[in-house]
Amino acid sequence: RSFIYLIDCQDPERYGESLDYFDKVMEYFKEQRQNIPIMVLLHKFDPEIKENRELNKRALVLKQNLLKYKEFQIYFFETSIYDIKSIMDAFSTGLSFLFENVEMLYSYFEDISKRYNILFISLIDSTGITVGEYYSALRLIDKLKIYNLYLEVLKKVKMENKEKYEFSDILSNGKRFSGVIEVLNLSNFDFYLLIIIEEEKENLEKTISALDAIEAEKDKMEVIISQILT
Incomplete structure (x- = not known):
């Protein structure tokens, strides 16, 4: 409470x-x-x-x-x-404050962020409330830009009934980033997992590989997040 x-x-x-x-x-x-x-x-x-x-x-x-x-x-x-x-x-x-294990969710996000070099990861419910997030070395102006992009992309996800949507844009430092929204079904409720990765200009294959690895781990992430929140 x-x-x-x-x-x-x-x-x-x-x-x-x-x-x-x-x-x-x-x-x-x-x-x-x-x-x-x-x-x-x-x-x-x-x-x-x-x-x-x-x-x-x-x-x-x-x-x-x-x-x-x-x-x-x-x-x-x-x-x-x-x-x-x-x-x-x-x-x-x-x-x-309603989730006793919110710190566990933060720790889990921190762990996968380090494994896949993720700039920003956030779990958002269907009403737009952030359940948990983790980010490092991300300026406020970039965080706001990413959130606004998320709102735009989410409309497409819902309109097109997609389970996944990828997008790309530029940070305030001029570097590009790749983003993905994954739809997770937790206890019969839809949640949206937003993940942002900085693109490697000289090695785009590395960025693609990271996104593929995250996609491959989606089912595992869904189970772990569900266990943490319930």
């Missing part, structure tokens, strides 16, 4: 009211001995004002005020309806 608390970061006049109500909620949790993760969404942190100095200063003050409850695990997220990924990341974190 987790508790989500939303604050409108563009309405500073109501910060005091938000903090007072948060205090009451925390006191209730302490009385009930409910030590659950707290997710604070600083909402309306829109892309066009995200770098605004005054907004960031106010957000920092809010965080400092809320962190006085050291006995609770408090997580902060800057969200906006104009940045769907920010909302999905927040709710994905909340969902992860």
